[in-house]
Amino acid sequence: MGYLLLALAIAAEVSATVSLKLSEGFSKLGPSIIVVAGYAIAFLALAQVLKSGVPIGVAYAIWAAAGVALVAIIGVLFFRESMNATMVAGLALVIGGVVLLQVGGAH
Template identity: 75%
Template sequence: MAAYLLLALAIAAEVTGTVSLKLSEGFSKLTPSLVVVAGYAVAFVALSLVLKMGLPVGVAYAIWAAAGVAAVALIGVLFLGEHISVAMVAGLVLVIGGVVLIELGSAR
């Protein structure tokens, strides 16, 4: 359970870093640029600790990547004025479905 909580922290930090990357406007704004660096640093440290705790790398990375993609896409639509299409929604459903299958396939 602790590994999944730490994985949630890694996801939140990665999403924060990615959204800040957009807000940094090519690293031309200092504060969002610093948040990018800090967000990715926290994300990778937390992810490395998750792996050290024994969560399989395929499962951890699949959850981390899919949750990050879905969250960033949703934040982009809700707060950054980005558009979403039916094809994009279908793609997100496929990504999340793939992660569920990886998780089910790795069950011991």
């Protein structure tokens, strides 16, 4: 159940972050509401993840890395933001770090 809630926390955080861009400095009401609601849901879900027994280091690493990677991909696909090989390598290192935390925590 903890990892299902973690997926919810990630989806809510990514939605909130994308909406932050769409809110244009909180000047657009709809996206601004999604920002506030999304971050609230993300933190509430993350709190439940930690309550379920998922280690804080692993939960936060997965939450942060998935959020960074997904927001970067959305930025490229929907906002025409640039992505180069160095940035891809950086994302791969972040994801690799999360995998190593997960593997290390299993021992």
